[in-house]
Amino acid sequence: MEVDCIPFRKTGYFSQLICDYLDQKEELKPFYNRFPLLENFESQILEKQKNYNPSHRSVLVESLKSQYKGFNVSETTQENIDLLLKDTTFTVVTGHQLNLFTGPLYFLYKIVSTINLVSELREKHPDFNFVPVYWMAAEDHDFDEINFFNFEGQKVQWNVDASGAVGRLKMDGLDSVFKTWTNKLGNSIQAERLKELFQKSYLESGNLAKATRFLVNELFGQHGLVIVDGDDSELKRLMIPFAQKDIFENIPFKSVSESIGQLEKISPNYKIQVNPREINYFYLEEGLRERIVEGDGVFKVNNTEIVFTTNELRDELTKYPERFSPNVIARPLYQEVILPNLCYIGGGGELAYWLELKSYFDELDVTFPMLLLRNSALLMTQKQADKVRKLQLNSSDLFMKQHSFINKKIREVSNIDIDFGPQKKYLEEQFQSLYELAKNTDPTFLGAVKAQEVKQKKGLDTLEKRLLKAQKRKLKDHVVRMAELQNELFPNQSLQERQANFSQLYLEMGEDLIPQLMASLKPLDSCFSILRY
Known part of the structure; x- marks a missing residue:
C-alpha cells in the first residue's frame, strides 16, 4: 500500500481535547502518566514492574487457559500466554465491544496498532517480553450498539430480544442474518471464506463472547494476540478490594468528579465523555445487568426487588465477585489491576474518558497506563x-x-x-x-x-x-x-x-x-x- 499521512487536527474529526493531548499541551500533563513515545516506555516498564502484584500472573494465566478451552490456539498465542507468568512480561491492550462480525472497520485498526506496537517494543527492549491483548467488553448490556454491521451501505442487523451482559447472549436468530447477508456476497474465494468465518463464529458457538473470541482468534491468532474476557469469576476475585473502595467509599466518584472540573477549567470546549456515579458497579446475573444504588441506608439493584444491607453486600461481593460488573469508569482500573499493562490503545472518545481517571488510579496506587490514540485510516x-x-x-x-x-x-x-x-x-x-x-x-x-x-x-x-x-x-x-x-x-x-x-x-x-x-x-x-x- 502507498501511504500518505495528515495530522489528526487537520481532519476536523477529532475533538479539541484529543488534539491538545496529541500536541502535549502543558495544562493536560497532570491527567496522564507518560506520553506514548518509544523512549518513555522504559520508565513505564520499571514503574509497572514495581507496582504490579506478581501473584496476579498465575491467576491471569489459569483464567486464560480456561477461557481458551475448545479453541484452536496458535503456537504464538500459547507462547504469549505462558510468558505472562514471567515478571519481565508486559502487555499492550486494546478493548472493544462485541460488535457483530467486528462492526466498524476501526476494530481491525485497534488490534493492528496493538500488535505493531508490541513489535516495536520487542525490538527496542529485547530483555523484556511484550504481549498484545484484546480485552472483550463482554459485560456491556447495550445490545443496540453492537447488533449490526454495515455492508455496502446497508445495515446487516441481528434482531432478537436481549438483556443482561451481551457476552452471554445465545446465538438465536443469527441463521437468518447469515442467509440474508450471504446472498449479497457472491461466490468468489473471498466470499466463501467470509461465509465460513461467519458460520463458524456465530452459528457454531454457544454465546456471543465465544463467537467473538473465535472470529478474532481466526483473524489475529497467528500474530500472538491474547484475548481476555473480564467476565470471569477468578479475575474478578482480584478486583474485590478495589470494588469495596468504590461501593462503600465512593472514591472514584470524588476523584473523577474533581478531575472533570479541572478539565472544564482548562477549556470550555473539552467535551466530558463520561461522568462517574456514586457507585460504579452493576449487579450481574443471567439476563440482568443493573446498577447498584445506595439509598435509605441500604443498597438496591435498580429495576429489581434485590436489596442488601451494607454487611450483606460486602458478603455478596466476597462470595460472588462474578456478580459485580464494573461500568465504564471502573472497568479501566479492573483491567490495569489484572494485567501487567503498559499502554492502552483506543479511539478519541475512549482516551477522552481515560484522561478523567488518573487521580482515581493514583489514590488507589495503581499505575496509570500510557494512552495511545489508535491508528486511523482512509483506504482508497x-x-x-x-x-x-x-x-x-x-x-x-x-x-x-x-x-x-x-x-x-x-x-x-x-x-x-x-x-x-x-x-x-x-x-x-x-x-x-x-x-x-x-x-x-x-x-x-x-x-x-x-x-x-x-x-x-x-x-x-x-x-x-x-x-x-x-x-x-x-x-x-x-x-x-x-x-x-x-x-x-x-x-x-x-x-x-x-x-x-x-x-x-x-x-x-x-x-x-x-x-x-x-x-x-x-x-x-x-x-x-x-x-x-
Missing part, C-alpha cells in the same frame, strides 16, 4: 486515487464538510474570481474614513454609517453566493464527480472506518488485507493515514 483504491489526481484535489480536502469542500474547489477551478475578500477589505477601509467624518461632524451619525456598511457587506455576500451558485451550475459535472468521490470515501458523510465493515475490503483483498494493514500502519506516527491499494 487506485482507481479512486486516480480520480483524486484528475480532479486536482488535495487529500486533506476530502475531509472537509461537503458544502465547504465543493465551494473551495469551485473557487479554485473557476475562470472568474469568486472571492470578494479584497472588495470587502477595500469597503472596510472606505468606511473607516466615513466613521472619522461622522465622528468629527455629528457622532449621532455613526449608527447610520455602521448600518450602511453592514448593508453593503451583505450585498457583496449575496452577490458572491449567487455567482458561486452560477459557477456550480456551469461546472455541474465537476461538482457531481467530486461529491460522488467523497461519498464513496466518506459514507454517510462520516469517516470510512466508522461506517464500513472489514468484509467489504476482504472481498477485494482477501488474506492480504490484514498483512497489508500491519505493514502500513505505524502506531506511534500520530497521524491519520491515507492508504492506496
Whole structure:
C-alpha cells in the first residue's frame, strides 16, 4: 500500500481535547502518566514492574487457559500466554465491544496498532517480553450498539430480544442474518471464506463472547494476540478490594468528579465523555445487568426487588465477585489491576474518558497506563486515487464538510474570481474614513454609517453566493464527480472506518488485507493515514 499521512487536527474529526493531548499541551500533563513515545516506555516498564502484584500472573494465566478451552490456539498465542507468568512480561491492550462480525472497520485498526506496537517494543527492549491483548467488553448490556454491521451501505442487523451482559447472549436468530447477508456476497474465494468465518463464529458457538473470541482468534491468532474476557469469576476475585473502595467509599466518584472540573477549567470546549456515579458497579446475573444504588441506608439493584444491607453486600461481593460488573469508569482500573499493562490503545472518545481517571488510579496506587490514540485510516483504491489526481484535489480536502469542500474547489477551478475578500477589505477601509467624518461632524451619525456598511457587506455576500451558485451550475459535472468521490470515501458523510465493515475490503483483498494493514500502519506516527491499494 502507498501511504500518505495528515495530522489528526487537520481532519476536523477529532475533538479539541484529543488534539491538545496529541500536541502535549502543558495544562493536560497532570491527567496522564507518560506520553506514548518509544523512549518513555522504559520508565513505564520499571514503574509497572514495581507496582504490579506478581501473584496476579498465575491467576491471569489459569483464567486464560480456561477461557481458551475448545479453541484452536496458535503456537504464538500459547507462547504469549505462558510468558505472562514471567515478571519481565508486559502487555499492550486494546478493548472493544462485541460488535457483530467486528462492526466498524476501526476494530481491525485497534488490534493492528496493538500488535505493531508490541513489535516495536520487542525490538527496542529485547530483555523484556511484550504481549498484545484484546480485552472483550463482554459485560456491556447495550445490545443496540453492537447488533449490526454495515455492508455496502446497508445495515446487516441481528434482531432478537436481549438483556443482561451481551457476552452471554445465545446465538438465536443469527441463521437468518447469515442467509440474508450471504446472498449479497457472491461466490468468489473471498466470499466463501467470509461465509465460513461467519458460520463458524456465530452459528457454531454457544454465546456471543465465544463467537467473538473465535472470529478474532481466526483473524489475529497467528500474530500472538491474547484475548481476555473480564467476565470471569477468578479475575474478578482480584478486583474485590478495589470494588469495596468504590461501593462503600465512593472514591472514584470524588476523584473523577474533581478531575472533570479541572478539565472544564482548562477549556470550555473539552467535551466530558463520561461522568462517574456514586457507585460504579452493576449487579450481574443471567439476563440482568443493573446498577447498584445506595439509598435509605441500604443498597438496591435498580429495576429489581434485590436489596442488601451494607454487611450483606460486602458478603455478596466476597462470595460472588462474578456478580459485580464494573461500568465504564471502573472497568479501566479492573483491567490495569489484572494485567501487567503498559499502554492502552483506543479511539478519541475512549482516551477522552481515560484522561478523567488518573487521580482515581493514583489514590488507589495503581499505575496509570500510557494512552495511545489508535491508528486511523482512509483506504482508497487506485482507481479512486486516480480520480483524486484528475480532479486536482488535495487529500486533506476530502475531509472537509461537503458544502465547504465543493465551494473551495469551485473557487479554485473557476475562470472568474469568486472571492470578494479584497472588495470587502477595500469597503472596510472606505468606511473607516466615513466613521472619522461622522465622528468629527455629528457622532449621532455613526449608527447610520455602521448600518450602511453592514448593508453593503451583505450585498457583496449575496452577490458572491449567487455567482458561486452560477459557477456550480456551469461546472455541474465537476461538482457531481467530486461529491460522488467523497461519498464513496466518506459514507454517510462520516469517516470510512466508522461506517464500513472489514468484509467489504476482504472481498477485494482477501488474506492480504490484514498483512497489508500491519505493514502500513505505524502506531506511534500520530497521524491519520491515507492508504492506496
